[in-house]
Amino acid sequence: MIELAGLTKRYGLKTAVRELTCVIRPGLVTGFLGPNGAGKSTTMRMILGLDHPTAGEARVEGKPYARLTDPLTVVGALLEARAVHPGRTAYHHLLCLAQSNGVPRRRVGEVLDLVGLGPVARKRPRGFSLGMGQRLGIASALLGDPRILIFDEPVNGLDPEGIHWVRNLIRSLAADGRTVFVSSHLMSEMALTADHLIVIGQGQLLADTSMADFIEENARSTTRVRSPDQEALRDALADAGLTAEPARGPGAEGAWELAGDQTEPVGRLAADRGLVLHELCLHRASLEEAFMRLTSQAVEYQARGRAPEG
Numbered sequence: 001m002i003e004l005a006g007l008t009k010r011y012g013l014k015t016a017v018r019e020l021t022c023v024i025r026p027g028l029v030t031g032f033l034g035p036n037g038a039g040k041s042t043t044m045r046m047i048l049g050l051d052h053p054t055a056g057e058a059r060v061e062g063k064p065y066a067r068l069t070d071p072l073t074v075v076g077a078l079l080e081a082r083a084v085h086p087g088r089t090a091y092h093h094l095l096c097l098a099q100s101n102g103v104p105r106r107r108v109g110e111v112l113d114l115v116g117l118g119p120v121a122r123k124r125p126r127g128f129s130l131g132m133g134q135r136l137g138i139a140s141a142l143l144g145d146p147r148i149l150i151f152d153e154p155v156n157g158l159d160p161e162g163i164h165w166v167r168n169l170i171r172s173l174a175a176d177g178r179t180v181f182v183s184s185h186l187m188s189e190m191a192l193t194a195d196h197l198i199v200i201g202q203g204q205l206l207a208d209t210s211m212a213d214f215i216e217e218n219a220r221s222t223t224r225v226r227s228p229d230q231e232a233l234r235d236a237l238a239d240a241g242l243t244a245e246p247a248r249g250p251g252a253e254g255a256w257e258l259a260g261d262q263t264e265p266v267g268r269l270a271a272d273r274g275l276v277l278h279e280l281c282l283h284r285a286s287l288e289e290a291f292m293r294l295t296s297q298a299v300e301y302q303a304r305g306r307a308p309e310g
């Protein structure tokens with residue numbers, strides 16, 4: 001478990017993270033979302049003891065990172081900037097990490113195989129592709145077999161196969177009962193990976209909720225209906241008190257759009273009136289729509305309600 005209690009970080013006049021309080025629970029993938037500069041990396045760095053909070057505290061398994069003995073066995077992390085010694089092979093890089101963190105040597109081979117780098121274990125990371133580098137970073141995070149994993153943009157720059165692999169790995173780590181905290185700007189990927197979301201904007205907590213509730217609360221679903229007799233359909237909808245507007249977007253020509261899930265009443269109405277329908281479908285809001293809606297509101301609120309900081 002990771003606990004943030006009033007976590008705050010100021011850089012001069014700039015407040016990067018403002019009184020963040022939340023709990024990241026085991027057995028779930030918790031997605032960490034926020035626009036560029038929202039404070040995600042700063043928060044993760046404070047959890048990992050790489051930055052000191054100006055106020056408040058971040059605790060992993062009940063303790064601040066600095067008070068952990070053999071921290072690699074408690075929390076593993078993949079941060080955006082990877083530090084790998086250019087002269088060491090992948091194997092030696094991991095071996096040095098293992099030896100300085102009380103991790104048995106056999107674990108090095110295990111994690112190399114786990115991330116699919118076994119065949120290149122004796123090669124220097126300098127020649128690695130982006131995907132191989134990312135796999136080595138993940139191997140370092142898994143080395144101490146920690147109960148908590150933190151991944152900052154783990155699929156950045158990966159090809160579809162790599163993205164699929166990372167997604168399955170992350171899900172399996174949570175299924176093992178581990179705490180998994182992961183940031184990404186790829187909303188479609190996050191929608192497939194995370195169970196729970198923590199969303200921040202300008203350093204402040206905007207949402208701490210399940211994926212399903214977040215989408216339900218922050219984005220609207222729409223019903224689209226299309227008939228070859230467009231006018232008759234419009235009249236029928238109006239008679240029934242259903243508000244419809246011309247649908248917008250690709251392939252929407254000639255269709256009507258209604259707010260919310262109206263598939264049942266519209267289907268019944270069409271049957272009653274003997275209207276032919278060529279399309280009747282519910283468009284479920286995506287995580288991206290929900291995220292854009294929430295964060296744009298937050299930006300507006302900030303712009304109206306608060307003087308910008310330096």
Ligand SMILES: Nc1ncnc2c1ncn2[C@@H]1O[C@H](COP(=O)(O)OP(=O)(O)OP(=O)(O)O)[C@@H](O)[C@H]1O
Pocket residue numbers: 011014015016034035036037038039040041042043
């Ligand atoms: N060392 C630093 N000195 C001054 N300001 C900083 C420092 N590190 C971060 N910031 C500022 O703090 C804010 C939060 O940055 P942070 O990198 O945590 O955001 P982020 O959500 O991770 O962004 P991104 O999605 O772009 O990676 C930004 O305005 C950034 O410019």
